Amino acid sequence: MGKFYFKDNGRVVNAVLVWAYAQFGVTGQQWFGPVSGVLMLGVLWAFTATVLRAANMSVPRGLPLLIASMVTVLFLLGSPNTYKTFYWPAASVSHTLPPVLACAAAIPVLRATSRRGAAFALLAVFITGGVLGMLSEETSVVVLAVLCCALLLTSRLIQQGRRRHLRSCCAAGIVGVSLGTLILYTSPGSLHRRETKHANSMLDPHSLLASLRVFAYITFECLTTWQYLGAIAVGFLLGLLARHPLCRLSPGRNEALLAASSVCVLVVSGYLCTVITYPVFGNGVMGSTRLWNDYLLLYIFFLVFVGLLGARVWRGRARRNAPAVVIASVVCVLVCASLATSLGSLESDMAVRARSWDRQDHWMSARAAAGAQVLPYRRLPISKMTEPFAHDGRTKWPAACVARYYGVKRITRAAELP
Numbered sequence: 001m002g003k004f005y006f007k008d009n010g011r012v013v014n015a016v017l018v019w020a021y022a023q024f025g026v027t028g029q030q031w032f033g034p035v036s037g038v039l040m041l042g043v044l045w046a047f048t049a050t051v052l053r054a055a056n057m058s059v060p061r062g063l064p065l066l067i068a069s070m071v072t073v074l075f076l077l078g079s080p081n082t083y084k085t086f087y088w089p090a091a092s093v094s095h096t097l098p099p100v101l102a103c104a105a106a107i108p109v110l111r112a113t114s115r116r117g118a119a120f121a122l123l124a125v126f127i128t129g130g131v132l133g134m135l136s137e138e139t140s141v142v143v144l145a146v147l148c149c150a151l152l153l154t155s156r157l158i159q160q161g162r163r164r165h166l167r168s169c170c171a172a173g174i175v176g177v178s179l180g181t182l183i184l185y186t187s188p189g190s191l192h193r194r195e196t197k198h199a200n201s202m203l204d205p206h207s208l209l210a211s212l213r214v215f216a217y218i219t220f221e222c223l224t225t226w227q228y229l230g231a232i233a234v235g236f237l238l239g240l241l242a243r244h245p246l247c248r249l250s251p252g253r254n255e256a257l258l259a260a261s262s263v264c265v266l267v268v269s270g271y272l273c274t275v276i277t278y279p280v281f282g283n284g285v286m287g288s289t290r291l292w293n294d295y296l297l298l299y300i301f302f303l304v305f306v307g308l309l310g311a312r313v314w315r316g317r318a319r320r321n322a323p324a325v326v327i328a329s330v331v332c333v334l335v336c337a338s339l340a341t342s343l344g345s346l347e348s349d350m351a352v353r354a355r356s357w358d359r360q361d362h363w364m365s366a367r368a369a370a371g372a373q374v375l376p377y378r379r380l381p382i383s384k385m386t387e388p389f390a391h392d393g394r395t396k397w398p399a400a401c402v403a404r405y406y407g408v409k410r411i412t413r414a415a416e417l418p
Contacts, residue, residue, distance in 0.1 A: 001019075004018075004189055005189050006187070006188045007188070007189050007192060008189050008192075008193065009189050009190055009193045010134075010185070010187030010188070010189035010190030011094070011136070011184060011189075012134045013135040014094055014135050014136075017097070018089070018093060021089050028089075032089040032092065033089075033092075036089075036092060037072070037086065040076070040096075040097070041068060041069065041072045043101075043104045044068040044071055044072050044100065044103060045068035047103040047104065048064045048065075048067050048071070049068075050106070050107050050111055051106075051110065052064060052242075057238075057242045057243070058243040059238065060241055063238060067235075070230050070234040070332060071231065071300050071301065071304065073230070074227065074228060074230055074231055074335075074339075075096075075293070075296060075297050075300055076096070077343055078225065079290070079293070079296075080221075080225075080289050082342070082343065082346055082383075083382060083383035083385070084288075084289065084383055084384070084385070085290045085293060088290075088385070091290040092290075093135075094136050095138065095293040095294055096290070098136040098139035098294065099139055099142070099294060099295075099296075101131070101132060101135075102143050103297070104128070105124055105125050108121040108124045108125075109125060109165075109166070112165065118168075121169055122168055125169045125172045125173040126172040126173065126175065127176065128173070129143070129173045129174070129177035129178075129180060130177070130179055133176065133178065133182070134184050136294060137181065137184065137185075137276055138277065138291070138294035138295075139294045140177050141276065142265075142273065142294050142295050143173065143177055144177055144178070145265045145268055145269040145272075147173045147177075148170075149265050150166070150170050151167060153257070153261060154167055154170075157257070193280075201279050202275050202276060203275075207275070211271065211274045211278040212271065214278060214283065214285050215271045215274040217286050218286065219270070222292070222296070222299060227335050227338055228299075228300065228303055229331055229335060230331060230332050230335030231307065232303050232307035232310070232331075233307060233328040233332050234332055235303065235304035235305060235306060235308040235310075235311070236311045236324065236328040237328045237332075238304070238308050239308040239310065239311020239315065240314070240315065241325070258305070259306070262298075266295060266299055269298070273291070273294050287384070311324070349383075353380050356417060359418075360380070360417055360418060363418040365406065368408055372408060373408050374408060374411070375403075375408050375411050375412070376411065376412050376413070376418065377402060378413075378414040378415065378416060378417050386398050388411060389413045
């Protein structure tokens with residue numbers, strides 16, 4: 001923790017999560033993806049069921065799990081670079097886990113029915129906000145945007161009896177995130193990172209304009225990725241199969257206000273996240289899809305809501321729902337089949353690299369144990385991961401990391417595996 005706080009980036013909670021899987025060595029790296037994936041699915045399942053319950057929507061058994069599964073699949077596997085988004089623990093703890101953790105904090109808020117439950121929800125939101133603030137700057141920005149928007153809309157969208165509770169929880173979350181972010185931002189590690197990465201220039205007019213251009217590219221990529229139709233399709237199924245309160249079949253003013261507010265939150269938070277990351281990564285933000293995850297989960301849930309509204313329009317005009325149910329189900333199957341195909345290709349690449357890495361690791365460990373101080377290393381790139389000697393050797397730190405891992409002075413570039 002001290003290294004993260006005083007030198008690396010100031011993310012104390014990030015340090016705890018890295019320690020949690022790094023203490024198991026290679027095994028921890030291998031099992032991080034499956035274990036975190038199951039945990040995220042469980043959280044999103046509970047979150048989905050809680051939201052539907054809070055909205056007084058009666059749905060068939062199993063539908064909340066279907067919605068959560070589709071959201072999880074798109075969030076973890078729909079990225080152009082699934083390896084970095086999901087399988088690489090270092091990226092996952094900073095950009096993939098935090099949005100799901102924010103969803104977990106909303107569960108006790110929506111389920112609280114007693115004074116004790118409301119107090120627990122208030123404490124949970126405050127603590128989770130502080131944790132997020134010390135874990136991910138970008139997710140903190142998204143959470144602050146969502147909470148501020150929710151605070152403004154409570155008088156229009158929430159019944160009188162629940163307004164005070166939800167406003168208190170939003171305020172507690174805002175205070176918690178702000179305090180956590182302040183601790184992170186003022187840490188020596190964060191200051192060192194901003195100085196070395198020239199991140200203090202994020203408010204420079206050139207940086208702001210470049211961030212706008214980059215965010216426009218990211219927006220276009222998200223809007224034109226056809227697999228996200230799966231979120232609209234599963235939302236459409238929800239709208240067709242759910243029994244709505246007050247028998248209202250067509251979207252009303254509240255739904256339109258919620259949709260417009262969601263778009264504003266997505267645009268504002270997404271752009272601010274790009275402003276934060278652009279000074280560090282430059283135009284690389286366009287290709288570093290893991291950095292999109294901080295607001296991508298919100299985008300996917302928004303698409304589910306769009307599908308729900310579309311289904312309610314359909315139910316108000318069409319006589320039969322069966323054809324629409326079949327079409328939406330087929331879209332969900334096609335999306336999952338497409339992602340499974342790309343995942344199979346990635347699995348093959350990972351297996352080949354794993355065998356090569358094991359062979360090289362065994363040889364280099366044996367040589368280091370025998371007293372060698374300089375070792376040859378063959379690059380084993382996968383999914384645009386940064387390897388030693390990348391960019392014609394201009395990137396120095398990966399080689400230093402490998403040398404430190406094996407306890408030698410330096411490594412040299414090898415053309416073939418030993």
